[in-house]
Amino acid sequence: MLHKDPFSSCRLCPRDCRVNRRAGERGVCGETAELRLATASLHFGEEPPLIGEGGSGTIFVTGCSMKCPFCQNHQISRCGAGRVVGKEEFVSICLTLEDAGAENINLVTPSHAAPVLADYLGSAKDSGLGLPVAWNSSGFESLPAVEIAAPMVDIWLPDLKILDSAAAERRYGVPGYPAAAEAAVLFMADLRPLAVDDEGVIKRGLMVRHLVLPGEMESTREVLRWFGEHLAGRAWLSVMTQYTPVRIPGEKGNIPERQLNQREYDTVLEWLDEFSIDDGFVQDLLPGNDWLPDFNRGNPFGSSLSKMIWRWDGGFVLSADPSANPER
């Protein structure tokens, strides 16, 4: 049960910090009640049903309550890149993404900001936003926070990282992750049946993402087994094999020091067969680390993967052709 102002004694995620974010206090996620954003772009590096023709309208939210020790977006999730965005500017960002051809609004790491995002998305829809909204989260959710967001969300994109409590404590420092993520994912599955349009672009429903960690294959096997038992046939599974060691400044924990190998990759494919998981995606192996984002670059993902629309340190990114990037 949340307080009627959820920010005043924050329990929006299972960290249960109970700090007064409305008064400027910060819990584990590092954020007050104000929404901070880092970037907005058309992103072409997501799964095909999210990209469609126009790309996914990806908006990175600053802060994160999960704090994975190898987060490739750590400049935003842990190091605070971003700035405060009010309702009017948020609406403008969403509408600009829609005008630029986005297939959806894809909110990355939104959970700690659920109340303010629900409010701002309501205004965006009132202002004419017609795109489906995707909730691209760590899976480390509280059900009341998911309920706050649910009226505004069409596509659920939670991670399902790990399902063993002791392993979750060792790897992520959060023994409560498995219980929270299982409950959240099952709740999301009941909210919206999967729906795609004639071009195969997702309009609503649940796609669960799982990142395979090198040398930790038993964790992956458990996630696949659980998915096959509870969600096969009513959700998609996206198996991500892109793990690359990323050293976060100040982070001392051990992380896997290599990428996935071919033998591990082939094992994942065998397990998908074993657990009768047919609907979804398996990423190709991605050797090297050239593709890792750097949010200090003008375009963090590079121009082949992303077209920037807005940045925290420069506002709207306009081209020489005003009709190509409409200003609002």
Ligand code: SF4
């Ligand atoms: S959202 Fe942030 S402040 Fe609230 S409980 Fe989670 S980590 Fe703590």
